[in-house]
Amino acid sequence: MRPGGRIPEVSVEDAVRASVSYDELRTADDGLYWLETRPDAGGGTAVARWRSGEGKRDVSPKGLDVASGVHAYGGGSFAAAKGTLWCAGPDGVYRSRRRDDQLDLIAYGSFGDLTVGDGELLAVRESERGDELIALTFTAAPPMRTLAVSPGFLGAPRTAPGWLAWTAWSERDMPWDACEVWVARYSPGGVIENPVKVAGGAGESAVEPQWGPDGALYFVSDRSGWWNLYRWDGLKAQAVAPIAGECAAEPWELGYASYGFLDDGQIVVAVQEGPRHRLVVIGPEGIVRPVDLPYTSIKPYLAVRGTTVALIGSSPTVAPQVALVELAGADPQVEVLARSEHAALxxxxxxxxxxxxxxxxxxxxxxxxxxxxxxxxxxxxxxxxxxxxxxxxxxxxxxxxxxxxxxxxxxxxxxxxxxxxxxxxxxxxxxxxxxxxxxxxxxxxxxxxxxxxxxxxxxxxxxxxxxxxxxxxxxxxxxxxxxxxxxxxxxxxxxxxxxxxxxxxxxxxxxxxxxxxxxxxxxxxxxxxxxxxxxxxxxxxxxxxxxxxxxxxxxxxxxxxxxxxxxxxxxxxxxxxxxxxxxxxxxxxxxxxxxxxxxxxxxxxxxxx
Structure with missing residues (x-):
């Protein structure tokens, strides 16, 4: 208790001002990006960027509330590459070019899971009739192409040289009940060829596909009763490391990334066990090593570069913060980039x-x-x-x-x-x-x-x-x-x-x-x-x-x-x-x-x- 013996009451205003939310953390070629939702600023959401030596600043256009309305809960609301920021907004996808401070509405509709590919932007577009996987090329007036359609739902378009992976689930299911991972041959500007289902279906939720540095496709499946990480080598899928915990979040939104690849061949994963999250590193032989961090809650947005993982973490005494965790040494080194706090508190x-x-x-x-x-x-x-x-x-x-x-x-x-x-x-x-x-x-x-x-x-x-x-x-x-x-x-x-x-x-x-x-x-x-x-x-x-x-x-x-x-x-x-x-x-x-x-x-x- 503070001197004087009385516990100061938290005011309504202070409680709201301190409740800044961070989401959709991701890396790009020019820095680390994330969303900030600020209740004391009218509940608007902006894209922030952090660069070493420069710090944090807003980079989304003023007055634009960056939010995806796809699937009602959104996700994957922005993507950044080569000085250009693409954002989902009230009418569609907007392009913001920082070199000329110009904001363009380049595609109408409800978009989410914006993903930078090779010379094009991939996304999910939703209508009452169903979902489409969309490709937009990086030109002054990008033509929009439809790569796949479904009366149900699509998500997670993820590219590798010559390949495209994505998720799909029917209108009769939720993605945590039955969700499939698909792959197909694909080249930028082309069409999907010979799609193959890798995992998922009735009684199995397969989510969050990512291409690994070894060329294999990784995904998370709950076929064991827990969402665990699997690796597909083009022929079969095998468990990477069985864990009695959830290695993915329940997929209410698109754009989740509950794991990532370090450049030393290890995989970093956020694991939920009851109300508690922890970070683990999986070695090449499937050995699971816990990472000692001051966080008990980690959002499903890991952004990895080199031997460093950026995350959004918090604990009962630490408000949500964006942090860089260096994993190269024996002990992780944590650098806080942004924190949800208020001076009065x-x-x-x-x-x-x-x-x-x-x-x-x-x-x-x-x-x-x-x-x-x-x-x-x-x-x-x-x-x-x-x-x-x-x-x-x-x-x-x-x-x-x-x-x-x-x-x-x-x-x-x-x-x-x-x-x-x-x-x-x-x-x-x-x-x-x-x-x-x-x-x-x-x-x-x-x-x-x-x-x-x-x-x-x-x-x-x-x-x-x-x-x-x-x-x-x-x-x-x-x-x-x-x-x-x-x-x-x-x-x-x-x-x-x-x-x-x-x-x-x-x-x-x-x-x-x-x-x-x-x-x-x-x-x-x-x-x-x-x-x-x-x-x-x-x-x-x-x-x-x-x-x-x-x-x-x-x-x-x-x-x-x-x-x-x-x-x-x-x-x-x-x-x-x-x-x-x-x-x-x-x-x-x-x-x-x-x-x-x-x-x-x-x-x-x-x-x-």
Whole structure:
């Protein structure tokens, strides 16, 4: 605790300003590039470049929000080569030439996975009819050629001399359920010839193809039950190094790179095991060597040059940062290039989590990360906010989250739950929520809450559940039944899985179909606890009309929810320009429930006198 004994509260403004997000890290011939999303600047996203001796600066055109809308969640939003930057934007692909400061819209449509090839730009273009692999040549007015088409989905166009690799999955699948890796003969300016499926299909997710320096094609497959690295030599595919962990992230976005090749023949890989990430190096004989780093969370964007890997890492005490890690010596050397911090929070005391494992039905364990109130004693007791992560195939992560710290600095404990269906525990665990959504996830969150109550950590009547997107559906169902939760906050929530399957972007329709069949729609008449609904009016993933209808039905039944609708905000409220308003509303919601409960208790005591 700081001198004076009082823990300073983290303000809404500071929590938002410190929540800069880094993504899509990649190398180019003139430096290291990445995306920066800055909530305090209206939630806009810019491309930053770092050069040795020059440092970091923005290089994308001012006023252009660099973001891919492909497959609803985007990815692969930019590419850079030879003084030119290509960016996905609101109308298509833009070219920015730094030598003449000119910005051109060169192709219309929804593009992603922009990749520099030999004299051309490769990309995925999506329409409601399906996907295309596109090639754009590096000329003043690049003609656009279609290399492949699919009524389903395409991704990861990756070239090698004379070859092209890519991924494909059907409109009936999510890429983490069934995804294929394909290769074909290809030369720039030409056409795809004799395509061959290398891996993947029903029951196997094969993702992230890359051509190795040895000329072989590498990819990640979960055929063993874990996403592990494989090598295809043109005849057969073999495991590079079996690891009981996920060597790829769940592919919500295009453009992921969970591994890369060092120039000494070794392969560097980011591995997820539960909520924790680690970096490993795989030697030529398949020997796995861990790399000692100050990070417990690593994003799936590794960028390798020589014996150095650039990564986006964080930990419970280190906000996300872009770092260079030199792997040539016995001990890795880390150089931080950019960090997500805010001057007002420098040196601020933070709450660090402990891992909690709770036994649930059928002998299964659920893991949770428990963040006690900031500065609390070892025997703390406090109001608790249980958070159900989105996805539901996402996971809770061991990294500094200033929006969680906002609540812990205000006297709450925050608990993140890796409920059934989370990534980081293998394919079987991930698939087990299908048909049980709104049931098993709710049971897992409730089991953690009950454990904390029984252990004397949580205060009875002051345990809340909060979730976003799929987690919002979990939170709402959690308060339709008797249980430990006194109230719920649902952000960008899915309300009716059946109707969601009709309105969700086509990328996620298969997900909606497989998840549904558990608890069904959230019924207004079933809600038993106070609810706060926070939703962006421009949400294209979970439409606001469903939340408005639920709110109206609850109001007509005399149990009006608190509602915060955010104009022109999309699905990601936490990184939007209205993130602060959402945080403030959530804090007010919990305090209001606690105050009402205290007033009711006081009134009861008065009547008993």
């Amino acid at each position: 420098d040196g601020a005391q933070v709450s660090t989590p402990t891992e909690l494992r709770v036994r649930v039905a059928r002998g299964r364990e659920v893991l949770a990360l428990v963040y006690p109130p900031t500065g609390s004693a070892a025997d703390w007791q406090a109001p608790v906010i249980v958070r159900a992560h989105p996805g539901p195939t996402a996971s809770c992560l061991l990294r500094l989250d200033w929006q969680a710290q906002f609540f812990t600095s205000h006297g709450f404990a925050v608990v993140d739950v890796d409920y059934l269906g989370s990534t980081g525990y293998g394919r079987a665990f991930r698939e087990s929520l299908y048909g049980r959504w709104g049931l098993a996830d709710v049971d897992d969150c409730a089991a953690v809450a009950v454990h904390l109550l029984t252990a004397g950590r949580a205060v009875a009547g002051q345990v809340f559940i909060r979730g976003a997107s799929a987690g919002g559906y979990t939170a709402l169902h959690a308060v339709t039944q008797d249980g430990p939760f006194a109230a719920a906050t649902a952000v960008s929530a899915i309300v009716d899985p059946y109707r969601w399957a009709q309105t969700v972007p086509r990328f996620q329709r298969a997900h909606a179909m497989r998840l549904r069949g558990g608890a069904g729609p959230v019924r207004a008449a079933a809600v038993q606890r106070p609810v706060l609904l926070i939703h962006g009016t421009a949400d294209g993933v979970a439409v606001v009309e469903d939340v408005r209808e639920l709110a109206d039905e609850m109001t007509s039944l005399g149990m009006a929810p608190a509602v915060l609708l955010l104009p022109d905000v999309g699905h990601y409220v936490a990184s939007s320009r209205r993130a602060g308003a959402a945080l403030e509303a959530e804090l007010v919601h919990y305090r209001s429930v606690m105050a009402n409960a205290a007033n009711d208790q006081q009134a009861l005591h008065s009547r008993q006198r």
